[in-house]
Amino acid sequence: MTEVIQERYKLLRKMLEYEEQMNENERSIGWRWDNIGVYPATIHKLLIDGLVRVSFKSRSSTNYMLTEEGRAVAEADIPGVAQPAPIEVPVIDAAQIFSDIVGYDDIKELLRESLQLDKPIHVLLYGPPSLAKSMFLWDIERAFGDLSLPLLGSATSHAGLWDLIAERKPRVILVDEIEKMALVDMAGLLSIMQTGRIIRAKVGRKLDEKVNAWVIGAANRIHKLPAELISRFSVHQLAEYAAKEFRDVVTSVLTAHEDTDQDTAHEIAMRLVGRTHDVRDAVRVARLAKRVGVKRSIELLLS
Numbered sequence: 001m002t003e004v005i006q007e008r009y010k011l012l013r014k015m016l017e018y019e020e021q022m023n024e025n026e027r028s029i030g031w032r033w034d035n036i037g038v039y040p041a042t043i044h045k046l047l048i049d050g051l052v053r054v055s056f057k058s059r060s061s062t063n064y065m066l067t068e069e070g071r072a073v074a075e076a077d078i079p080g081v082a083q084p085a086p087i088e089v090p091v092i093d094a095a096q097i098f099s100d101i102v103g104y105d106d107i108k109e110l111l112r113e114s115l116q117l118d119k120p121i122h123v124l125l126y127g128p129p130s131l132a133k134s135m136f137l138w139d140i141e142r143a144f145g146d147l148s149l150p151l152l153g154s155a156t157s158h159a160g161l162w163d164l165i166a167e168r169k170p171r172v173i174l175v176d177e178i179e180k181m182a183l184v185d186m187a188g189l190l191s192i193m194q195t196g197r198i199i200r201a202k203v204g205r206k207l208d209e210k211v212n213a214w215v216i217g218a219a220n221r222i223h224k225l226p227a228e229l230i231s232r233f234s235v236h237q238l239a240e241y242a243a244k245e246f247r248d249v250v251t252s253v254l255t256a257h258e259d260t261d262q263d264t265a266h267e268i269a270m271r272l273v274g275r276t277h278d279v280r281d282a283v284r285v286a287r288l289a290k291r292v293g294v295k296r297s298i299e300l301l302l303s
């Protein structure tokens, strides 16, 4: 570590220690340079770097507090580790990444482009079942490999999660069924989205590490998600397919994955318009149709 970084770390440490012993009232005003014993010119440099902020200013004095960033650096176990992890920008094969998903050109472009930025834009997709929300997450997982961490909201509450994130430092965190995530995990996610900090409790003390992660979430409903979490996402509602979209998706899914010939796939798609919006119904119909024909399959399954 260079001397400059070391010096800076010591200063931030001093400020942190001073802040730790302030009471709430004092904290709302902040400290002056002479409380800490650091010259204003030096504080000014930290201010420019976003490590310290002005918390109060009057004609006679200026007061300061550490920013989240400044705190994270000061709290790091080893000076310097609280810096964001170096960014690894994967090359996304634009033609390939979402090629199995029919339609959604704008969402594809949004995800493709924002995943290649050097600072995150978090994206949340929500809407009724069978609209390819999970497919988007799977495709990102496939493209990012080990740089992605897929999570299922209903299964995330285990103590090791944040340790895992601190260790793996994923570039993308994919949270399916985010509305089912435990509140405590949502709070952890919020901290990552807000400041990149991973909050962990370990033998009675807090360890803070940083991660530069994109969060991509999917949900059926979002009305129960905390407003502050929603606010950190670019939120996109997917609406049920209109007739033409439904026909296109069904035909494509049945021919690509259900071993159904083009004509039969088309017939199933046509017959189901107006009866269901759910592509999964079409998949069931196609499977059963192999034994009983399309008409009978629809009668058995959907009446």
Ligand SMILES: Nc1ncnc2c1ncn2[C@@H]1O[C@H](COP(=O)(O)OP(=O)(O)OP(=O)(O)O)[C@@H](O)[C@H]1O
Pocket: 100, 101, 102, 103, 127, 128, 129, 130, 131, 132, 133, 134, 135, 136, 218, 219, 220, 249, 252, 253, 279, 280
């Ligand atoms: N636009 C699409 N392109 C290709 N396949 C699609 C599309 N929409 C739906 N499907 C089909 O629907 C199935 C369900 O998609 P997916 O599991 O991604 O839905 P979802 O939106 O996550 O639904 P849920 O809310 O129930 O989790 C897929 O396996 C796929 O066969």
Ligand SMILES: [Mg+2]
Pocket: 133, 134, 135, 176, 218
């Ligand atoms: Mg899903």
